[in-house]
Amino acid sequence: MEHFALWVAAFLTLGIISFLYKDNPWYKVTEAIFVGISAGYWVVVLFWDNFYGKFWVGKDNDSMLYVGGLLGLLMLMRLIPKIGWISRWPLAFIVGATSGLWMMNYFASNIMVQIQGTIVPLFSANFGEGMNAGYSTVIGNLVIFIGTFTGLVYFFFSKEHKGVYGVGARVGIFFLMITFGAAFGYTVMSRMSLLIGRLDFLFGDWLGMIK
Numbered sequence: 001m002e003h004f005a006l007w008v009a010a011f012l013t014l015g016i017i018s019f020l021y022k023d024n025p026w027y028k029v030t031e032a033i034f035v036g037i038s039a040g041y042w043v044v045v046l047f048w049d050n051f052y053g054k055f056w057v058g059k060d061n062d063s064m065l066y067v068g069g070l071l072g073l074l075m076l077m078r079l080i081p082k083i084g085w086i087s088r089w090p091l092a093f094i095v096g097a098t099s100g101l102w103m104m105n106y107f108a109s110n111i112m113v114q115i116q117g118t119i120v121p122l123f124s125a126n127f128g129e130g131m132n133a134g135y136s137t138v139i140g141n142l143v144i145f146i147g148t149f150t151g152l153v154y155f156f157f158s159k160e161h162k163g164v165y166g167v168g169a170r171v172g173i174f175f176l177m178i179t180f181g182a183a184f185g186y187t188v189m190s191r192m193s194l195l196i197g198r199l200d201f202l203f204g205d206w207l208g209m210i211k
Contacts, residue, residue, distance in 0.1 A: 006205065006206060007206075009201070009206075010201075010202060010206040011030075012030045012033065012034070013198050013201065013202060014026075014202070015027055015029060015030030015031075016030050016031070016034075017198070051069075055069060070090075071090035071093060071094065072090070074086055074087060074089060074090040075087045075090045075091060075094075117144070118144055118145070118148045120141045120144060120145075121141070122138060122141050122142070122145075146171070146175075147172075147175035149168075149172075150168045150169070150171040150172035150174075150175060151172040151175055151176055152172070153165065153168040153169050153172050154168075154169040154172035154173055154176065155172075
């Protein structure tokens with residue numbers, strides 16, 4: 001049974017990787033299996049954690065749970081074509097409430113933290129006590145200040161980007177490209193780690209070429 005599961009995992013892994021060559025039936029089968037298993041897994045998890053855990057055996061007398069349960073039930077009306085339009089109401093409520101909640105969370109965690117990170121003193125309290133501790137902090141704070149200021153200059157389109165103002169905008173583009181490149185590189189490396197894990201499985205666990 002263990003060898004059978006190993007061969008099934010290898011078959012599915014190779015099917016997903018086969019998309020690098022071109023779209024093919026093998027990839028479509030593995031993609032459908034992955035999507036179907038993921039959907040089925042989350043249906044089971046949500047059923048036991050939410051419906052069974054909170055409504056059936058739950059001890060919390062929270063009336064808001066019934067509101068959420070009613071919204072979830074109305075969303076299932078999409079499965080009935082004649083009254084499928086009812087599912088738009090809970091969907092609109094959930095999208096609006098979730099957007100408002102995450103907007104406040106992102107405002108506090110991203111915007112305010114970013115502003116706080118750019119309002120830094122040029123000289124640190126221990127400046128002069130040590131060469132590395134002092135000058136490295138000053139250089140870092142200058143980079144943050146220049147990058148933030150020139151980045152904002154680039155996005156100010158009420159004035160034509162010429163002269164000194166244009167130089168600042170071009171410097172801002174330089175910092176923006178570094179930021180986007182670092183973010184893209186981080187995404188690529190995270191995907192590469194997944195690829196390395198799958199290759200390690202294929203050449204190690206499946207083929208036994210890596211000990």
